[in-house]
Amino acid sequence: MIYPWFDSVWSAVLAQRDRSHHALLLHGPAGIGKSDFAAELTRAWLCESPAGDGSACGRCAACGWVAHGSHPDLRVLSPAVEETAEGAEGATRPGKAPAASTDIKIGQVRALERFVGVGGHRAGCKVVRIDPADALNVAAANALLKTLEEPGAGTRFLLVTHRPDALPATIRSRCLAVPLPLPAPATAIDWLVSRTGAARPQAAQWLAAAGGAPLRACGFADPATASTHRLVMETFSSLPETSVVRAADALNGIEPSVWVGMLQSWIADLQRCCVGAEPRFYPERAARLRVLSQATSLRVLDRLACGVATLARAVDHPLNPRLMVEDALLRVRAAWAG
Ligand SMILES: [Zn+2]
Numbered sequence: 001m002i003y004p005w006f007d008s009v010w011s012a013v014l015a016q017r018d019r020s021h022h023a024l025l026l027h028g029p030a031g032i033g034k035s036d037f038a039a040e041l042t043r044a045w046l047c048e049s050p051a052g053d054g055s056a057c058g059r060c061a062a063c064g065w066v067a068h069g070s071h072p073d074l075r076v077l078s079p080a081v082e083e084t085a086e087g088a089e090g091a092t093r094p095g096k097a098p099a100a101s102t103d104i105k106i107g108q109v110r111a112l113e114r115f116v117g118v119g120g121h122r123a124g125c126k127v128v129r130i131d132p133a134d135a136l137n138v139a140a141a142n143a144l145l146k147t148l149e150e151p152g153a154g155t156r157f158l159l160v161t162h163r164p165d166a167l168p169a170t171i172r173s174r175c176l177a178v179p180l181p182l183p184a185p186a187t188a189i190d191w192l193v194s195r196t197g198a199a200r201p202q203a204a205q206w207l208a209a210a211g212g213a214p215l216r217a218c219g220f221a222d223p224a225t226a227s228t229h230r231l232v233m234e235t236f237s238s239l240p241e242t243s244v245v246r247a248a249d250a251l252n253g254i255e256p257s258v259w260v261g262m263l264q265s266w267i268a269d270l271q272r273c274c275v276g277a278e279p280r281f282y283p284e285r286a287a288r289l290r291v292l293s294q295a296t297s298l299r300v301l302d303r304l305a306c307g308v309a310t311l312a313r314a315v316d317h318p319l320n321p322r323l324m325v326e327d328a329l330l331r332v333r334a335a336w337a338g
Contacts, residue, residue, distance in 0.1 A: 002040055002055075003033045003214070004191060005183030010037070013178060014044060014054035021176035023148055023157035025133070028180035030162040031216030035131055037180060038160045042127050045156060046071055062122060072121035075112060077104050077130045102316055104130065106139040109147070116152040125154040133159035134166040141168050148174040188214040196221040209281055211265065232259050236266045237288050240336040244329045251325050256315040263328060264312065267305045274298045296335050307331045 002010045013020070024041075026034050043056035043066050050056060056063050065071035079101045112128060120126045130136065136144060148157060148171065159175055161167060183191075185207060191214055192203035198221060209229070210216035219225050235242070235250045251259055269279035273293035279286050293301075311328055 002037065003183075005187050005214075006033070006037055006180060009178065009180060010040075011053065013041060017045070017050075017054045020156075022151050022155065023159065023175040025159045025161070025164065025167075025172065025175035025177045026180055027161050027164040027177060029182050029211070029213055031210055031213030032180060032182055033215050034160050034162065034180050038129055038131055038158050041158060042066065042074065042129055045125055045127055046074060046122075048122065048124060062124070073124065073126040075115055075126075075128045077108050077112070077128070078132070079104055079135045080108060102135060103137040104135045104140050105137060106143050109136070109140045109143040112144075112147055116147055116155045118152070120154060125156050126152070127156050127158065129158045129160070131158075131160035132163075133161045133171070134163045136167070136171075138168075141171055145170055145174070182212050183214060185212065188212065188217070192217055192221075205284055208283055209265070211281060228254060228258065229262070232262050233266075233282065233285065236263060236332070237285060239329065240333040244326055244333060247329050248322065248325045251329075252322070256321055256324055259325070260308065260312045260315050260328070263308055263332070264305070267301060267308060270296070271298060271301045271305065274301060292336070300335050304331055304335045 013024070026038055028034055040056070043058075043063060044050060044054055046062045046066055047056035047060060048062045049060045056066075062071060066074060069076075080103075116126065116128070130144075151157070157175070159167075159171070164172060164177070185204070188207050189200055189203045192198065192207060193200055195218060196203070198206070203217070206217040206220040207214065209220060220229055231250060232254060235247050239247060265281035269281050269285075269289050270293050272279055273286075273289045274296070275298065279289050282289065308328060308331065311324060314324070
C-alpha cells in the first residue's frame with residue numbers, strides 16, 4: 001500500500017519503470033514511511049505480471065516470494081545482528097540476547113558481489129535494497145562503490161535514508177536522488193484518524209509532537225508509548241523548579257533515544273517562543289513554553305541545543321544512561337540559572 005502523500009512521486013517513479021537510473025536514493029524525513037515505499041517499489045520491480053500503472057499484482061509467484069522474503073533475485077541489507085556479541089573472550093552471558101549492530105558491514109556488501117555478478121533466477125531484474133543506507137560503515141560504503149559503478153545487467157539498487165548527508169558523496173553521486181515529502185498536515189491527520197480512530201484534535205497533537213511525520217505520530221496511539229511520552233514531557237515541563245535527581249528518577253529506564261529526541265523538540269519550541277513564534281512540536285503546552293522562554297534567552301537556548309545535540313550523538317551507546325540523563329537535566333536547569 002502506498003501512503004496517500006506519496007501518490008504523485010509513486011506514479012512518477014513507476015512511469016520510469018524501464019528507463020530509470022539503476023540506483024535510486026530515496027530520502028526524506030524520518031517517520032514518513034520511506035521503508036514501506038521502498039518495499040512496495042521492490043515488489044513492483046520484481047512482479048512478473050504488473051498492473052497497468054506498473055504496481056505489483058500481489059498474485060504472481062514473484063509477489064509471493066517477496067512477501068515471504070524468499071525471492072532469489074532480491075537482497076535486503078540492513079544492520080546485522082552480531083553473532084558473537086561478547087567479542088574475543090567468547091564469554092556469552094546466559095540469557096543475553098545478541099546485540100543488534102547499528103552498522104551494515106563490509107561482509108554483507110561483499111556477499112552482494114556474487115549476487116550481482118551472476119544472472120538472475122527469473123526473467124526480470126535483480127534488486128538490492130539497502131535500508132537504512134546511512135548504516136553502511138566506511139569500509140562497507142567503499143566496497144559498495146565498485147558494485148554501484150559497474151552493476152551487472154538488470155540489477156537495480158534502492159538506497160533509503162533520512163540522513164543523505166551521512167552518506168559518502170561518492171555513493172550519492174552514483175544514485176538518482178528521489179526526495180520523499182512530508183505530507184501536508186491535513187492529509188496526515190486524515191490518515192491518522194482513519195488509522196487509529198482518534199479524534200482530529202488528538203491526531204493533530206500527535207502529528208505536531210512527531211514533527212509532522214505521520215508514522216511516528218501513529219506510534220503515539222499505542223497507550224504505553226503515549227504514557228511514556230506524557231511522563232517525559234511533564235518532567236521537562238517541570239524544570240527548572242524540580243530537582244535534577246527527582247527529574248532523573250522520573251526518566252529512569254526510558255530509552256535515551258526517546259527522551260533525547262523529545263528534549264531537542266522541547267528546546268526547539270522554547271527557541272521559537274523566545275522569538276515570538278508558535279511552538280511547533282508541543283502546541284498544547286504553549287502557555288508553559290512562553291513562561292519559560294521569557295525567563296531565559298535565545299543565546300542560552302542555542303548553547304543548550306548544541307550541548308544536547310552532542311549528547312544525541314551518543315544515544316545508541318550511552319556509557320552510563322543515568323549520568324547521561326543527569327548531564328542533560330543539569331544543562332537544562334542551567335538555562336534558567338540567571
Ligand atoms: Zn506480481
